[in-house]
Amino acid sequence: MRVLITGGAGFIGSHLAQAHLEKGNEVYVIDDLSTGSFENIKHLTEDKDYGSRLFFTQDTILNHEKMVELIGICDRVYHLAAAVGVRYILEHPLESIRTNIQGTEKILELCNIFKKRVLITSSSEVYGKHLHAPLVETDNIIYGPSSKFRWSYAASKLMDEFMGLSYYRTHGLEVVIARLFNTVGPGQSGAYGMVVPRLVGQALTGESLTIYGTGKQTRTFTYVKDVVDALMGLMESEKAMGEVFNIGGTEEISIEDLAKKIVAMTGSKSKIDYIPYEVAFEKDFEDMERRVPGIEKIKECISFEPKTDLDGILKNVIAYISGNAASSSG
Numbered sequence: 001m002r003v004l005i006t007g008g009a010g011f012i013g014s015h016l017a018q019a020h021l022e023k024g025n026e027v028y029v030i031d032d033l034s035t036g037s038f039e040n041i042k043h044l045t046e047d048k049d050y051g052s053r054l055f056f057t058q059d060t061i062l063n064h065e066k067m068v069e070l071i072g073i074c075d076r077v078y079h080l081a082a083a084v085g086v087r088y089i090l091e092h093p094l095e096s097i098r099t100n101i102q103g104t105e106k107i108l109e110l111c112n113i114f115k116k117r118v119l120i121t122s123s124s125e126v127y128g129k130h131l132h133a134p135l136v137e138t139d140n141i142i143y144g145p146s147s148k149f150r151w152s153y154a155a156s157k158l159m160d161e162f163m164g165l166s167y168y169r170t171h172g173l174e175v176v177i178a179r180l181f182n183t184v185g186p187g188q189s190g191a192y193g194m195v196v197p198r199l200v201g202q203a204l205t206g207e208s209l210t211i212y213g214t215g216k217q218t219r220t221f222t223y224v225k226d227v228v229d230a231l232m233g234l235m236e237s238e239k240a241m242g243e244v245f246n247i248g249g250t251e252e253i254s255i256e257d258l259a260k261k262i263v264a265m266t267g268s269k270s271k272i273d274y275i276p277y278e279v280a281f282e283k284d285f286e287d288m289e290r291r292v293p294g295i296e297k298i299k300e301c302i303s304f305e306p307k308t309d310l311d312g313i314l315k316n317v318i319a320y321i322s323g324n325a326a327s328s329s330g
């Protein structure tokens with residue numbers, strides 16, 4: 001089987017590429033390296049077996065001819081390429097909307113022409129500012145006003161979902177939507193506001209761990225390999241087509257407790273600093289207080305259950321970041 005992964009040099013995409021190579025598939029990756037990095041897939045390209053079945057193109061998904069070529073030859077399309085991360089969205093508002101809306105539209109249009117099954121990665125951000133838990137796929141959504149730009153990411157991902165579901169309803173295109181909650185693991189960059197790699201990096205270098213807001217906001221974290229299993233399971237499930245699924249872990253923790261746990265697990269002497277949102281991001285910035293997924297729907301469909309708990313996730317991330325720091329200084 002030939003698999004196309006847009007955003008395949010990104011954090012989740014590179015793990016997905018590896019999993020498909022392990023299954024013996026041919027993997028095509030398109031990535032413009034805006035937030036991803038060739039380093040994420042370099043080891044795969046250098047592997048004697050995998051390297052001969054991995055084809056990387058550095059380009060944007062907005063390149064029509066290139067996408068025609070790639071979607072034309074592949075059997076499955078995983079669409080992960082997107083402008084990601086709160087900080088990145090705030091710094092690149094227009095480009096982010098273009099990538100997330102026009103890019104997805106192009107992919108759906110071409111998948112429909114070539115009749116290729118496609119999985120679209122959406123985000124827990126689409127739920128907006130709920131306080132209740134767990135969040136289930138049929139919940140209403142609550143956003144702030146359009147003057148608060150962080151909501152543009154949520155709105156663009158929601159539009160992607162509507163587009164995908166419309167292709168399913170109108171043309172019978174095989175589309176499945178995965179709403180990912182905070183996903184963590186080796187290869188994730190802390191540069192765009194992702195909390196775990198940022199806090200682990202600070203703990204390991206002895207800098208203060210910076211918490212935005214009160215630190216009372218809670219999250220759950222899912223290990224990237226569990227997410228990859230879920231994505232692959234949904235892609236091959238007939239029952240999943242035309243449906244939206246949460247993918248996430250269920251262990252809720254406040255960001256303050258997460259920071260304390262990271263300090264303890266790394267044996268760091270770092271302090272914890274609290275930075276107001278308006279200093280970290282922009283005036284009137286809004287965050288989500290809680291974000292816990294209900295995962296009954298995906299459990300029922302493909303028997304998904306996250307396997308790695310938070311301690312296991314943090315252990316792996318700490319080992320990865322300290323390994324990288326050691327190899328870059330050695």
Ligand SMILES: NC(=O)c1ccc[n+]([C@@H]2O[C@H](COP(=O)([O-])OP(=O)(O)OC[C@H]3O[C@@H](n4cnc5c(N)ncnc54)[C@H](O)[C@@H]3O)[C@@H](O)[C@H]2O)c1
Nearest residue numbers: 007010011012031032033034035036060061081082182183
């Ligand atoms: N990591 C998470 O916690 C999380 C949570 C919710 C949703 N998601 C979604 O999962 C997907 C993958 O996210 P990730 O965490 O791996 O982030 P990432 O930034 O590592 O991956 C996104 C990739 O897309 C590429 N890209 C961006 N614009 C592109 C364009 N125009 N053309 C080609 N490539 C482009 C980037 O270079 C990057 O490699 C995204 O769609 C994201 O919205 C991730």
